[in-house]
Amino acid sequence: MTCNVRQFTNVLSKLNYSAMYEGDFFLTWEKSREELEAVFAVADALRHLRKNNISTRIFDSGLGVSLFRDNSTRTRFSYASACNLLGLNVQDLDEGKSQIAHGETVRETASMISFMADVIGIRDDMYIGKGNAYMREVARAVAAGHNDGVLEQKPTLVNLQCDIDHPTQSMADMLHLIHEFGGIENLKGKKIAMTWAYSPSYGKPLSVPQGIIGLMTRMGMDVVLAHPEGYEVMEEVIGVAKDNAGQFGGKFGVTNSMGEAFAGADVVYPKSWAPFKAMEKRTALYGNGDGAGINALEKELLNENAKHKDWECTEELMKRTKGGKALYMHCLPADITGISCKRGEVAASVFERYRGPLYKEASFKPYIIAAMIFLAKVKNPKNTLEELERAAIKRHAGV
């Protein structure tokens, strides 16, 4: 088997991504297009090396700290996989679901858990205005700790999902598209429909639709956001998507018709989320400890949801896409009609037909996370990747 990492490192040579070194990863739209491309190149390179049984351990020891505000099998395993790929051991910080630490408490805890931490991965998507802000507080705290000589190294912060963006998801989704369409340059002009879909549950985070419209507009795609009236996402991210479309030669539009969004689409991403305004309201209710208010809001939202059961990705709708063969995407788990619920986001036959590609889509996430860490921690990523290949230490000595 020929193994040549140069096909990926050659791409790196043409990109300027030096600002990522010793940086953090909060939002995709804070990164330049070349920096995003560097993440894809490194992710592909790491996957290539591992596939060829070449170790990608750049750490002999070190910790990857994780902080998840709610249960998360998928993201937890993706993060653990990324850390393991690079030689880091995961140490979980369990602060509890409800407790929102802030101010000096954050600063103190961040320092206390980071003595040997090379990375901190945080998932905190429950409260509007809190998750991303918390991550930045942690990042500032450990940077200060490093400057003060408390920490021997500055851990890099990776956003594993916040109230604004879900960069490891959207980047994995895009790498999937790059592979499906045969290259990043082929995304230009492709139509992607990021649409709301009905789910019997409520309150699903906005970070996926926001992350998708904020990222896909970077590559000149024709991005349509579709949802019933009232299910608006964060205004700020709409602005990001519009600006991107202008700057990168793509399109961005919003519609209240699922059918319109699907018409001629190359890619569809139907998924439930909660209205931004409702989530803002919920955050305030939680802040006030208003349990009755939270229950009332939940009832109201479920009632509203129930009016839009027709927002389902059916075979009929799929027929309206480009050649009837748009690529169906989802961050998983999906609410599948007749399987995981009575009525859901997607028809069982559609989901079943795309099961293979969906799992492939998910499989990019560990490599995307590892690439984000790699670019933040490695001084000369091109050289280090080529050296890993040259050294060719077997990941698994028994084959």
Add this chain to the structure above:
Amino acid sequence: MTCNVRQFTNVLSKLNYSAMYEGDFFLTWEKSREELEAVFAVADALRHLRKNNISTRIFDSGLGVSLFRDNSTRTRFSYASACNLLGLNVQDLDEGKSQIAHGETVRETASMISFMADVIGIRDDMYIGKGNAYMREVARAVAAGHNDGVLEQKPTLVNLQCDIDHPTQSMADMLHLIHEFGGIENLKGKKIAMTWAYSPSYGKPLSVPQGIIGLMTRMGMDVVLAHPEGYEVMEEVIGVAKDNAGQFGGKFGVTNSMGEAFAGADVVYPKSWAPFKAMEKRTALYGNGDGAGINALEKELLNENAKHKDWECTEELMKRTKGGKALYMHCLPADITGISCKRGEVAASVFERYRGPLYKEASFKPYIIAAMIFLAKVKNPKNTLEELERAAIKRHAGV
């Protein structure tokens, strides 16, 4: 200190175990006798190397996923130890005690946790007809994921206890016997009494007695299963034991007398378990969410148990064994009369006399698990073991 792994690898040269490569380990009776012997040889070899401070890490990185349906300190640590011995990091999947996933959910979860997984260890012994079936579903899912290019490697599945068998326990038990009797060939004709014993608790799994009668009959032993009427084990496994006895030149019998089983025995294994029929009933009650039914069944079983308090491994009974000196075995923890409960499975003085051998028995389990993984993941186990010895990388550099 002379260290020569050849004493173990020479055994391997004479055995045919090639079908274990890239396989799984569900039930001992699905493996050939030579395959079982290969597990013992590799387990001994790994222990020998570690004892001589030689690293047995064949993985530079990689994950060992664990899934335990109930609390399990011993098995958890044995599995973690086995993974560590080979260089894998353990990542726990906590699906909760009660939730029995099935169908496509299993397929999806199995894929999502396996991107970097070389092994998946599952303990699922609570529900009749479910545990082993679930393991096979997971194994099929990850094999499919590997074929589809979703997983870079196919994780091997190790049964850490199911509703049918407990192969890592029974194999560790047998390796203990091999060491106690000075060789696998010396097991032939030895009498082992696998007997029920009284415990104040109820509902203990059947996997140990079933595993023992299913395995010990493979080596030409004289296996007697003893229990009060009504405490029958799975019919299917009785069939396995009978067939084995015929095929491998041993004996298998069932009796309702503990004394008869003990008479002249070389080995005794007194342990509580629940009647198979009752466990089947309980599984159905759980399936229907029938809490009242479960409570009624529990009461009934405890009443029935209480009639058999005389099924205790006492000094008197031990005197009836071969020379009064049968080897006492248990998977631990045991219910010890006057120590852990008022009346239990074994008299305190008997247990105390065998404490050393009991802990030794348990100490084989990590090596058995590691050997199962090794044979599934290593292409040429003989060469790899010899190379580990030649390389002689110190496990602990400070001695």
Add this chain to the structure above:
Amino acid sequence: MTCNVRQFTNVLSKLNYSAMYEGDFFLTWEKSREELEAVFAVADALRHLRKNNISTRIFDSGLGVSLFRDNSTRTRFSYASACNLLGLNVQDLDEGKSQIAHGETVRETASMISFMADVIGIRDDMYIGKGNAYMREVARAVAAGHNDGVLEQKPTLVNLQCDIDHPTQSMADMLHLIHEFGGIENLKGKKIAMTWAYSPSYGKPLSVPQGIIGLMTRMGMDVVLAHPEGYEVMEEVIGVAKDNAGQFGGKFGVTNSMGEAFAGADVVYPKSWAPFKAMEKRTALYGNGDGAGINALEKELLNENAKHKDWECTEELMKRTKGGKALYMHCLPADITGISCKRGEVAASVFERYRGPLYKEASFKPYIIAAMIFLAKVKNPKNTLEELERAAIKRHAGV
């Protein structure tokens, strides 16, 4: 960058610490002064190597078992960091908060979790007369297991906080002082005030004040213990502190005035704790399962506490210290007036001024734990440290 570990190993050459090899670490006053100095030298050496990106992994594989009786982010991360620094993987044993195992159960569990364990770290500080005793039981059990051939290696036991001492905290505190005052010899004659302080909570462990007076008196310091009447610590440790003062040329006194303790102090350590007698009582109540008694005791203690709100480390009190500039210390987290509570142990402005040094103080703990393990597991620490430097394996290959 010059990197020379000899500055630390040269210190080791002059010390006799050979008895630490294959030993455990229970109480600082069981160790000779030279042994304590060896811990500091090794801790500094390990930190020096890591700072210079040199791997300090002496273990290629192996487990560090942890057992925490209550939640503990800080100690948990310090222990995990120490294990990671040396190449060990942490495996947590979760026995539950309330359950106090004893006797043969301890012996059995200790053996079952230690097949691959090189270290066992225990935090068990809740019950008077239990924590330290439990640790010794575990240490005896694994020593026996090793002798019996059950365990291939004897794990070393590290006391991560017990009812009597908190050696990893007090040793980290002292290493901080050594760095602040420019050498261990400069501690002689320095005055340290270990004083009680008000906290709205009750029942904080005595191990910190006891650990501090038991250790700081070893270096010829002038140690003053201050607390309101009734807040006496363990009589036995008072005896240790007095003996130390006599033997090592320092002073030890007890006062009921915070101001007196602060007067002219070089170092102040104001911290809440519960009266020893009350903790003894509470242990008995827990033993009897007397919930009402526990609640009554809690109320009584909180009432008593409330009488001493003036025991706060204020700016006024700080002015009474040597030049108004005593080093403020705390094991963290502190109860800060107006920040974490209405009235607490320390004024916000005092705490804020010392935030940098406080975090630095905490940063020594992982290295202290690692040094304790290192000295127990490495035959020739001086050689091994110098060899690590010579080999110069990069901890992080990407820089």
